Amino acid sequence: MDPIHGFIDVSVYPVIEELVESKYFQRLRRIGQLGLTHSVYPNATHSRFAHCLGVMKTFLILFDSIMSRSDTFSDTKKEELRKLGAVTALLHDLGHGPFSHAFETIVKNEKFHHEEMTKKIIQTTEIHTILKDNKIKSNDVSKILGHKVGGDHRILTQLISSQLDADRLDYLLRDSYFTGVNYGKIDVFRIANTLEIRTDKNPKSLKNIAVVSPKGMGAVEDYIVGRYLMYKNVYFHRVVRCMECLLDKVFLRASEISDKKTKLREFVNLKKEITTDTLYGIDDARAMSMIYRWSNSSDAVLKDLAQRVILRQKLTSTEIPYEKYVDASANLPDMSLLHKDFGKSGYPSKYYYVVDNMTRSGYTPYSIDKHDDELSYLDNIITYDENRKPIDVSTKSTIISALATKKSDAMVIFHPSEMTSSIKRTFNV
DSSP, rough: TTTTTBBBOOOHHHHHHHHHHHHHHHHHGGGSSSGGGGGGGOOOBBBBBHHHHHHHHHHHHHHHHHHHHHOOOOOHHHHHHHHHHHHHHHTTTTOOOOTHHHEEEEEEEEOHHHHHHHHHHHHHHHHHHHHTTTOOHHHHHHHTTTTTTOGGGGGHHHHSSSSSHHHHHHHHHHHHHHOOSSOOOOOOOHHHTTTEEEEOOOGOOOOGGGEOOOOGGHHHHHHHHHHHHHHHIIIIIIIHHHHHHHHHHHHOOOOOOOHHOGGGGGGOOOSSSOOOOHHHHHHHHHHHHHHHTTTTTTTTHHHHHHHHHHHHHOOEEEEEEEEHHHHHHOOOHHHHHHHHHHTTTTTTTTHOOOOEOOOOOEEEEEEBBBOSSSBBBSSSOOOOOOOOOOOEEEOOOOOHHHHHHOOOOOOEEEEGGGEEEEEEETTTT
């Protein structure tokens, strides 16, 4: 039983059961959905495993609702798309590392992206074999996730990987439930019941894709606003971001010290490409065990950073108006003096001076893709006007339009409390 969706039937297709029992999918039990968010919201300890099951369930809700009111596809084609979509939704997050998105910051130099790792797992491991045995092309799954699709598969990309998809709907519902906030309580069934397939041929690129009926605009606005508030108050909560930054710094410091002291390579070699085999062996628990070890390190900086992560000893934060931040950062003598102050106080700025821009727009409007010069309709939310002309939802809603144009007006600097006066002097705040 799932607290969000109730009973999730993994026997809906035999291939789903096989995939759920595979070692790479079972690994997701050991990957938290929200990284260190539990440092602020103590019950936010749910897993990627549960989320992926929820995304599959949400996809089926959306797909079944749309297809029940459409004769665009034959029954045979509907079932083929349903099965492929359920599999793709289930597997969409296979490539996440420990602490989810925070791991991508730890592994720098373009060595790791969870989307690319997901594709590698799908195409080169036991997952590929399971799919092949069930007459599903692993390449089709990867293309759907990568937006490299055409024809009938486009609607699957929309429902699984867009700005209104099963992934976002599930994580908003799930994350709001486990954090205890009310922002992400989205009406999935209302959204599902107002999605329809557009059959008009003009423009051809928008034929047979999912669009939102105008009567569903209220539910979509609630969804966009809810997502914006979840980012503002949960995902980008200042303490959550601080702990994630400390996590990055502790691994940065460990990577710069002799491996004989840190044993970092027992966990992961940050200087080499992360392989599927490597990823399988690393999870949240193993990462924390390394940090516990480093909390007793002979290296003072590594020890302090590790203890801060374990004991939730957060850094102080100072908000800097964006223009002041830009002006001060351009003053090299003042910035040099600031970094020297950090060093003299025993806090090397490389690890204890952290700049963070904690904003994300609520929605990215309909746009022209620079690569193929076609409308990027698969990622956007499309509705239509009184003449049934397709339009972006931001042109029909002042709420969505306002969130789409919202820009960051401040930067946040995390630093030890002892450095507050130096920060305020440098940035004149």
